[in-house]
Amino acid sequence: MTIGRVLITQSEPAKPYEFWCWLQSDPALQVEVGTVLVAEGDNGEKALVLVEDMQSTSAASDHLLEFYGSGYGNPNINPPTQPALIRLAKLRVLYREPSTASPPTGRWQVRFAQAADVTLLAQRIPPRYRILVGFLPVGSDQADPASWLPVFAHAQFLLGPEGAHVNITGATGLATKSSYALFLSYAVLAWSAAVGEQTAVVLFNVKRRDFLSLHELPQDWNTASQWIQQWAQRIGEPALADRVQAMWTQAIAQGVDPIALQFPVRYFTYQGDPDMSSILNPQIYSYGFEDLQRGDFEAALFTATYQPTEPQVILLTAYLDAKLGQGTSFQTMEQDLQKVTPQKGTNEVTLFEVPGTWMAGVPPALRRRLVGFLSHASHVVEKNNPNGRPFKFSALQANGLHVIQLYRLTEAEKRLVVNAVIRELSQGLEQPNRQINRVLVIADELNKYAPSGAMSPMKEQIIDIVARGRDLQLTLIGAQQFASQVDDQVYGNSETKVVGYSDISEVSNPIYKYLGDLRDQVPNLKKGQLILKHPVYPSPLIIWFPTPLHEMKP
Amino acid sequence: MITDFLRNYLVETGAHPLPPSDIPEERAPDLPTATSSSAAREVASVEIDPSPGTSPLFRFFVDGVQRTVPVAEVTVNNVRVPIHLSHLIVGAMERVGAELRPFIAREAFVLIFPYQALQVADGAWSAHRPPGRELSSSGRIYEAVKIGNLLFSDTSITLRLGSDGRPGVLFQPGDLIRTGEVRRKALDRAKELLRIMEVGLIWELRQQCPNDWILLDGPVAPPLKYGRLVEPTLQGLEEIARPDIAFDFLRRVIGAVKRVQIIPQDGLEVALSSSPFLRLPVYRFGEVVEEDDAVAKEILSAFLWLRRELAGEISALWSTVSGLARFDIPIPAVFDVPNMRNNWNTLGDNTIETSLANPSSTERQRLEKLLQAIVIERWPVPTATATRMLTELFPIAETELWLTAQLRSVYEMRSVL
Numbered sequence: 002m003t004i005g006r007v008l009i010t011q012s013e014p015a016k017p018y019e020f021w022c023w024l025q026s027d028p029a030l031q032v033e034v035g036t037v038l039v040a041e042g043d044n045g046e047k048a049l050v051l052v053e054d055m056q057s058t059s060a061a062s063d064h065l066l067e068f069y070g071s072g073y074g075n076p077n078i079n080p081p082t083q084p085a086l087i088r089l090a091k092l093r094v095l096y097r098e099p100s101t102a103s104p105p106t107g108r109w110q111v112r113f114a115q116a117a118d119v120t121l122l123a124q125r126i127p128p129r130y131r132i133l134v135g136f137l138p139v140g141s142d143q144a145d146p147a148s149w150l151p152v153f154a155h156a157q158f159l160l161g162p163e164g165a166h167v168n169i170t171g172a173t174g175l176a177t178k179s180s181y182a183l184f185l186s187y188a189v190l191a192w193s194a195a196v197g198e199q200t201a202v203v204l205f206n207v208k209r210r211d212f213l214s215l216h217e218l219p220q221d222w223n224t225a226s227q228w229i230q231q232w233a234q235r236i237g238e239p240a241l242a243d244r245v246q247a248m249w250t251q252a253i254a255q256g257v258d259p260i261a262l263q264f265p266v267r268y269f270t271y272q273g274d275p276d277m278s279s280i281l282n283p284q285i286y287s288y289g290f291e292d293l294q295r296g297d298f299e300a301a302l303f304t305a306t307y308q309p310t311e312p313q314v315i316l317l318t319a320y321l322d323a324k325l326g327q328g329t330s331f332q333t334m335e336q337d338l339q340k341v342t343p344q345k346g347t348n349e350v351t352l353f354e355v356p357g358t359w360m361a362g363v364p365p366a367l368r369r370r371l372v373g374f375l376s377h378a379s380h381v382v383e384k385n386n387p388n389g390r391p392f393k394f395s396a397l398q399a400n401g402l403h404v405i406q407l408y409r410l411t412e413a414e415k416r417l418v419v420n421a422v423i424r425e426l427s428q429g430l431e432q433p434n435r436q437i438n439r440v441l442v443i444a445d446e447l448n449k450y451a452p453s454g455a456m457s458p459m460k461e462q463i464i465d466i467v468a469r470g471r472d473l474q475l476t477l478i479g480a481q482q483f484a485s486q487v488d489d490q491v492y493g494n495s496e497t498k499v500v501g502y503s504d505i506s507e508v509s510n511p512i513y514k515y516l517g518d519l520r521d522q523v524p525n526l527k528k529g530q531l532i533l534k535h536p537v538y539p540s541p542l543i544i545w546f547p548t549p550l551h552e553m554k555p
Numbered sequence: 556m557i558t559d560f561l562r563n564y565l566v567e568t569g570a571h572p573l574p575p576s577d578i579p580e581e582r583a584p585d586l587p588t589a590t591s592s593s594a595a596r597e598v599a600s601v602e603i604d605p606s607p608g609t610s611p612l613f614r615f616f617v618d619g620v621q622r623t624v625p626v627a628e629v630t631v632n633n634v635r636v637p638i639h640l641s642h643l644i645v646g647a648m649e650r651v652g653a654e655l656r657p658f659i660a661r662e663a664f665v666l667i668f669p670y671q672a673l674q675v676a677d678g679a680w681s682a683h684r685p686p687g688r689e690l691s692s693s694g695r696i697y698e699a700v701k702i703g704n705l706l707f708s709d710t711s712i713t714l715r716l717g718s719d720g721r722p723g724v725l726f727q728p729g730d731l732i733r734t735g736e737v738r739r740k741a742l743d744r745a746k747e748l749l750r751i752m753e754v755g756l757i758w759e760l761r762q763q764c765p766n767d768w769i770l771l772d773g774p775v776a777p778p779l780k781y782g783r784l785v786e787p788t789l790q791g792l793e794e795i796a797r798p799d800i801a802f803d804f805l806r807r808v809i810g811a812v813k814r815v816q817i818i819p820q821d822g823l824e825v826a827l828s829s830s831p832f833l834r835l836p837v838y839r840f841g842e843v844v845e846e847d848d849a850v851a852k853e854i855l856s857a858f859l860w861l862r863r864e865l866a867g868e869i870s871a872l873w874s875t876v877s878g879l880a881r882f883d884i885p886i887p888a889v890f891d892v893p894n895m896r897n898n899w900n901t902l903g904d905n906t907i908e909t910s911l912a913n914p915s916s917t918e919r920q921r922l923e924k925l926l927q928a929i930v931i932e933r934w935p936v937p938t939a940t941a942t943r944m945l946t947e948l949f950p951i952a953e954t955e956l957w958l959t960a961q962l963r964s965v966y967e968m969r970s971v972l
Binding site: 066083085 | 605606610611650653654655862864865868931932933934935936937938944949950952953956
C-alpha cells in the first residue's frame, strides 16, 4: 500500500542518499524515526530507506498565523476547518536498486518495507559472513516474529581482517551496553560454531553482576517464554514481552539460539570477591612478579595522571631485565629498591644485581610507586610469591564465554588485570598451534583504560591492540558512557559503532557526526533500541535487540 | 525646516502617523480595494457575535485557477502573433468533520489565439484549423471540458452573443499588430472560460447534492452571465430568464469576495464600528460591473470587517476598508420557499427590507443563520498576502492551494513546442 510520495522541491531537493517524502494524511499510519520504507519509481527503481527524521508542518507560515488563526490567541476557539497537517519524513538510503549514486528521478511512491525488501540489505554480505546484529521492525504487529527482520554485520568487517572492533556508547544503568555486547557475543559464537571457527569470548565484569550469571539460562524455550512474560510484568512493561519473545524467535531462526547451543561459561575471579559464593565454579586468578611483563608493570604503576620520569622507566626496564625469570617476587623488588649503594663523590647510586647507576632520588621514587600500587592491589597480586595463578590463553574454550571479574577491584588492580589479560590473549593468538583462532574481548568503561588526552602505558597497549587486532583476530568490543572521553584512535579504529540512549550534551560532540540527523534521536532511544553504524551499510540503522535471557530469570 | 513645518502642521491637525511600511503606493496591496461606489439600498443590518458557536454550514468550497502562457508565435504579413496555452482547473473541496478533502476537479487545456482574424489576414490559415473542440458562443463548454482533450478558443470573436444573436468581433486583421491587446484578450478569455467552468462545477454539485451549501470564491453575479455557455439547461440563468432554474442554482450558493471593489455610496461605516458585536450591513445593489467585481440586484451583499482583530497587525495595509469582505447572498438563499421559485426575482426593495427587518420572519432568521455561518469561518487565517489574510476564508485558500498545485508549470507548458 502506498503511503506517500518522494518530495522534490526547491527547499527539499532530493539527493542521491537522502531525500524527503510526504506521508498520506492518516493518523493511524505508524511511521516513526527508524521505520524502514521503500521508495519505488515507475521504471523498477527501488530504494530501501530509513526514516531519519520527521516533521509535521502545515500551510501556516509561522506562529503568528497560528496565534491569529485561533481567534486572535483564543485557545477556546474551535475553528470549523482545521488546517491540513502534513507529515514529512527524511529518508536515508540503505540500499538502491539498480545501484547508482543519483537522486530519485521522480516523485516515487513510498510504502512500508516488507521482508523481501529488507533481505536486500543482506545481499551485500555473502551468507558465510553474516553475523546477526539486531532487527529492523517492518510490521505493525510487534508480537509477530516476521515483523522483526534480521540485520547482519559482515564478519570480515566486524571481526577482521577488513575492519574490526565494536564500540558501544550509552548511558549507564539502562542495561543496554552490557546486554547488547552479550547479544553480539551470542551471535558471533553462533556464527563461529556454524562456520567452524574456534572463537572465545572474554568478558570483563566491571559492574555488579552484569556477567556473573550467564550460565543461568532457561531449560527450553517454553520456560524462556514464561521468564519473558514474568520479567515484563516485573519491570512494569508488559508490552515488552511480545516484542522480546518475537525477536528471540527470529534470532533462533537465524541460528542464534543460546539455549540449544549451550555455550560453555567460565568464571575467573580474585581472592576475596564478595560475589564468589554465587559464582559457578569460579577459578581464582592472581599475578606474581614473574607472571607479568614490562607493559603490565608500567600499566600497573603508572597512569596518565602519574606519568613516570624517563629515569624511572629506564630503572624499571633495567630491573626487569635483570630480575624477571630469577624467581623474583614483588616483595623482593620492594626490598631491592631500598638496597642502594651511594657512589662516592657523586649524587648517584647503584642497585644490587642491577646494572647501571641512578640518580639517588630515582630508586626511592620508583619504590614509592610500587608500594603505593601494592597497597591497593592485594586482591590480585601475590606479593610474596614469584608466581600467582594468572589467566592463561590455554584456559579458553572454543565457542565459550569467559568472564573475568573486576568488580570492586581498585583502579590499579583493574589496570593490571586488563592489561595482563589482553597481552596474554594477543600473545596466545600469535602462537602457531593454538586451540582458539579468534577472541572477542568485551570491556566496559573503556574510557578508564584508553581515555582521551594524555598517553599512558595501558592506553598504548590498547591502541596497539586495536591497530593490530584485525590481523590477530582479536576483536575489542569496548563500551563506555561517553565516547567523547575515549581516545580518538581507539574510537576511530572501531569500524562498527553502536549508540544507545545518551544525553544530548554527549551526542552533540563532533565525534557523533556520522549519525547525521539520527543524532537527535539518541536521547529518545527506547530500551532495546540502538543506532548501528556498520561499514557495509551506507547509513546508520536504528535496530532493536532482545533482552538477554539470563537477565530475565525470575 | 520644511519637515518641521509639516510635522507641526500635522500635529496641530491631530493627524496620526501611519503604520511603518516600505511599500510604495504603486505597489500597495490594498490599493484596488473600494475603487467604486454605487447606489445601493441597505435592506438589513445584522449584529453577530464574533464567536457565534454555531455549527458549520458550508459543505463545499469552490474555486478556479488558471495559468496562461504564450507558447508560440506565428507571423502573418510580417506581424508576429502570439498563441497562448491556458491550463484551467476548477474544483471543490468537501469539509468532512474539520478536514477538507478534494471532492471534484475539472481541468482543461485550451489553445487561445485570434484564429478568424488570422484566417482573414492570410487565407492559408483556413487550412490550419486548430486541433480539438472549439469553445465558442455555441455553448456546451462544460461538457467539452468534462470530455477532456485539447480545446481551442478563438479570441477574434466573443463568447457571448450580441443582441443580434451573433458573437461580436474582437479582432480585425489589422488589430493583430496590437500584440498587447492580443495578449490581454487571451487572458480575458481564460478568465471567462474559468468562470464558465465554475458555473458548470457548481451545477454538477447541485445535481449530486442539491441541498448542500456551497461557498464560491468571488462574486456570484458574473457567472450568471455565462449560463448558456455552460450547458443549454442553464440558459435560464442569463438575465434570470428562467427564475426557477436560477432559483435552484442559487439557493445554496454564497460568494465570498475577498477584494471588494464595489461598495455602497454610504452607510458602510457601521461595518467598521468596534462594538462587541460584528455589524453586517446588507445591501441590494443594481447591476454594477467592475474589472474583477460585479454585483446584481438578484444578489444581496453583506459587508463584514472579517478579521478586525488583525487590522492593526498588518502594517502594509492601512486603508479604512482594507479588511472588508463582501459576501454575496443570492435572494433565493434567504427567500427559500418553493412558491417563490418562479417569481423571486420580482421582489422589490421594500418587500425585502420589510421581511428582513422582522426578527421573527423566517427570512430574517435564515439570513442571521447564514451570516453566523460566515462569521465562524473567520478562523483560521490562511497563509496569504496581507490583504488576503484579512479577507480570505481559510477553506477557500486551501481549495486554491490544492488546485494551484495541480497547474502545469510555465516551463512544462512552454515545452509543448
